[in-house]
Amino acid sequence: MPARLILNADDFGLTPGVNRAVEELHRADRLTSATLMASGAAFEDAVTIAHRNPTLGVGCHIVLTDGTPISHPQRIPTLLGGDGKSFRASLLDFLTAIAFGRINPDEVAVEALAQIQHLQLAGIDVTHVDTHKHAHLFPSIAKPILFACERAGVGAIRNPFEGAWSLSLGIGDPMRRFQLRLLDSLKKKFEALPEIRNRRIMTTSGTIGISATGHLNKATLDAILQHLPDGLWELVCHPGYNDRELDAVATRLRVTREIERDALLAAAIPNGVHLLHYGNLGSLGAVRASGRHQPASGTETML
Numbered sequence: 001m002p003a004r005l006i007l008n009a010d011d012f013g014l015t016p017g018v019n020r021a022v023e024e025l026h027r028a029d030r031l032t033s034a035t036l037m038a039s040g041a042a043f044e045d046a047v048t049i050a051h052r053n054p055t056l057g058v059g060c061h062i063v064l065t066d067g068t069p070i071s072h073p074q075r076i077p078t079l080l081g082g083d084g085k086s087f088r089a090s091l092l093d094f095l096t097a098i099a100f101g102r103i104n105p106d107e108v109a110v111e112a113l114a115q116i117q118h119l120q121l122a123g124i125d126v127t128h129v130d131t132h133k134h135a136h137l138f139p140s141i142a143k144p145i146l147f148a149c150e151r152a153g154v155g156a157i158r159n160p161f162e163g164a165w166s167l168s169l170g171i172g173d174p175m176r177r178f179q180l181r182l183l184d185s186l187k188k189k190f191e192a193l194p195e196i197r198n199r200r201i202m203t204t205s206g207t208i209g210i211s212a213t214g215h216l217n218k219a220t221l222d223a224i225l226q227h228l229p230d231g232l233w234e235l236v237c238h239p240g241y242n243d244r245e246l247d248a249v250a251t252r253l254r255v256t257r258e259i260e261r262d263a264l265l266a267a268a269i270p271n272g273v274h275l276l277h278y279g280n281l282g283s284l285g286a287v288r289a290s291g292r293h294q295p296a297s298g299t300e301t302m303l
Contacts, residue, residue, distance in 0.1 A: 004274045006204065006234040007264070008033040008158075010061055010130065013040030013047075014249060017241030021261045023049045025239060026056045030264040033234075033277040035061035035130050038115035039068045041249070047122045057277025059128040060116045060154070062145060063087065064135050065094040066250065070114040076107040089250075091133050098138050109144035116152045120298030125288075127279035128156035128202075130236075134210065136160055139189045146195040153296040155284035156202040158234060161187045163206035165229055171220045172211035180211055202281040205231035213238065214256050218263040225270055232281075239264060 009022050012034035019042050025031035036046050036058055050058045065087045069076055073085055078097070081088040088094045097103050112129070119126050129149055136142040137160045149157060162180050170177075195201040208228075212220050216237060224235065240246065240257035247254075269275065279288055287293045 002272055002274065003228050003230050004232045004276055005228065006033050006277055007031045007237070007275065008035060008059070008234055009237050009239055010035050011037060011238055011240070012058070012061065013037040013043045015240065015243070015245040016042045016045050017243040017246055018042070018239070018257070019046045019049050021239040021241055021257070023053060025261065025264050026053055028265060029275070030267060032275050033057035033059065033127065035059040036119055036124065037061045037063055037067070038070050038118040039063065047124065050124055057127040057279045058119070058124050059130060059278060060119050060126050061132060062112050062115050062129055063132040064108065064111065064141070065089070065091055065133055067132065069111055070118050071111045076111050078102060078104040079107050079111060094135070098140055103140065105140055105144040108141055109148045112145045112148035113152055116148060116154060117298040120152070120296050125279065125293070125295035126152070126154050127277055128158065129154055130158035131160070134160040137183055137186055139186065139193070142190055142193060146193060146201055149201055150195060156278040156281050159190070159203040159206050161190065161206055162208060162210045163233070165227060166206070166208040166224065167211055169223055169227060171223060172213070172215045176213070177211045199282065202278070204234045207234045207236050209236045214253060216256070216260045216263060218266050221263045221267050225267060228270065228273060237264060
């Protein structure tokens with residue numbers, strides 16, 4: 001199969017500067033997709049941009065750590081930090097809770113559905129989901145999210161594992177590449193989940209750019225694109241503007257957002273690579289292409 005590529009920006013809705021970069025890149029044909037944060041400070045601005053750009057695929061960037069839930073706290077107590085209102089601020093705390101079985105998967109499903117439906121209520125046809133910090137690497141998180149996807153009419157999910165060919169390029173932080181190689185042992189469990197195995201929920205061959213997060217400059221992006229093999233891949237990126245609004249947000253990605261934006265604008269997509277978004281995949285993609293798709297409204301009772 002010839003190479004097909006989804007160019008997806010995470011953190012849509014985080015700040016107006018991130019939203020501005022998403023729209024600019026999509027209009028320059030350098031971004032096909034973005035995942036919207038349901039509780040992002042610039043959510044309404046992102047929704048306006050999404051409606052203004054109907055060819056942009058918009059997914060839900062499900063946040064389970066370092067953020068604010070959509071569900072009432074009493075419905076998701078095991079997902080919350082010490083204040084009983086917000087998610088755990090530390091990724092390490094979240095991973096520890098997963099390891100010791102302290103997170104109730106039913107609560108993950110409740111919150112994932114709440115975030116998806118928050119987008120749908122705003123008139124967004126949610127093309128797919130991914131997770132903040134790639135939390136669905138872990139089966140105990142992926143399973144309830146897939147459950148929520150099926151019930152919300154969402155037909156695709158990010159494959160949170162980077163291709164071995166991409167890791168072998170030696171780009172990004174060496175420690176991050178080492179961690180990703182260790183986590184690759186979970187890939188077979190992800191692929192064996194019934195929704196993925198039976199293609200009820202579509203995914204890709206893998207996601208590239210995870211190891212390059214914070215290091216995705218023009219040289220790195222060119223190296224990735226030049227080595228892109230056949231198959232269906234997603235490139236994950238975090239473009240934006242490093243402005244005052246971003247200063248008010250807890251994120252390690254600041255200056256690098258402008259570097260990524262510039263790299264994407266300068267990128268030369270190799271001949272023969274077909275650009276698409278998650279909403280083009282599978283049976284739902286065929287229905288969308290026919291013009292007969294009726295997106296979920298977000299008012300359906302699912303759980």
